[in-house]
Amino acid sequence: MADFSWDVRSPLDRALVAGPYGVQGDAGVALTEIRNFDLIQVMARRGKAGETAKAAQARFGAAAPETPKTVATADATLIWSGPDQFLVLSKGGKHTMAALAPVFAGSASLSDQSHARALISISGDKARAMLAKLSSVDLHPDVFGVGAAAATSMDHTSVTLWRGDDRNGQAVFNLLVFATFAESLWHTILDSAAEYGATIGHSEDL
Amino acid sequence: MRIICPFCGERELGEFTYLGDAKPQRPAADAGEDAVYDYVYLRDNIAGVMSEHWYHGGGCRAWLKVTRNTLTHEISAVEPTAGAGAAKVGA
Numbered sequence A: 001m002a003d004f005s006w007d008v009r010s011p012l013d014r015a016l017v018a019g020p021y022g023v024q025g026d027a028g029v030a031l032t033e034i035r036n037f038d039l040i041q042v043m044a045r046r047g048k049a050g051e052t053a054k055a056a057q058a059r060f061g062a063a064a065p066e067t068p069k070t071v072a073t074a075d076a077t078l079i080w081s082g083p084d085q086f087l088v089l090s091k092g093g094k095h096t097m098a099a100l101a102p103v104f105a106g107s108a109s110l111s112d113q114s115h116a117r118a119l120i121s122i123s124g125d126k127a128r129a130m131l132a133k134l135s136s137v138d139l140h141p142d143v144f145g146v147g148a149a150a151a152t153s154m155d156h157t158s159v160t161l162w163r164g165d166d167r168n169g170q171a172v173f174n175l176l177v178f179a180t181f182a183e184s185l186w187h188t189i190l191d192s193a194a195e196y197g198a199t200i201g202h203s204e205d206l
Numbered sequence B: 001m002r003i004i005c006p007f008c009g010e011r012e013l014g015e016f017t018y019l020g021d022a023k024p025q026r027p028a029a030d031a032g033e034d035a036v037y038d039y040v041y042l043r044d045n046i047a048g049v050m051s052e053h054w055y056h057g058g059g060c061r062a063w064l065k066v067t068r069n070t071l072t073h074e075i076s077a078v079e080p081t082a083g084a085g086a087a088k089v090g091a
């Protein structure tokens, strides 16, 4: 049998070219792919939403989101993804499938999405203008503040979108997209960002 | 057209998929062939207010029951169908 090994790499490994893109000068948009995260989907079983909420509270020391928003805990971000379901985003193996399975045994079904999604962080003073071309969700700070989340579609592709903590006084929008759609959406994002100038990179930090 | 998802808020039509009439109820297992035929195939072609199933596949992936006027597209009610999260929005 031929030697075979899995080469772990980002879904955007080929498409992402670090550096400037589009109009030259001060970049209006910063695009950063976040790599190597743990992402677990938690979905309450029928009639077990209350038990799931209790288990989440005990595990994370905070109530899981019940409306479209995120909840920041000491070492994870809980992101609403639909009724009675949320995503657990973390780093460093603290909240992996193996770690969470006993926590939600009997109350929720878990699904490991760590290698099934790409995570793109979007900031810069033209971030909202750029996203307005892709999303029909109103991202004005009056209605989409820090911690707001949305399960929505961009360019016919399902995404989970949420606003993280501001960085350097600017809004940060985070986007989870299915791995196999990531390259397609990435190119759409580049097209949308080109007129503002973009700076592109990747990071291991959430 | 926009639909106000009880879970997500107001969203554009492109995030939703239309299923059809929400009125037909699955007949009992011992119901006759005619009842099953009616349930599977026969639909009223309503000009006016109609109860419809819509799927928020481009968002929260919940099934919704939408009351819509087929003549004006006016939507008078959107409720979740029975299932995940329904209790939280009072259905």
Ligand SMILES: [Zn+2]
Residues within 6 Å of the ligand: B005, B006, B007, B008, B009, B056, B059, B060, B061, B062
């Ligand atoms: Zn929805």
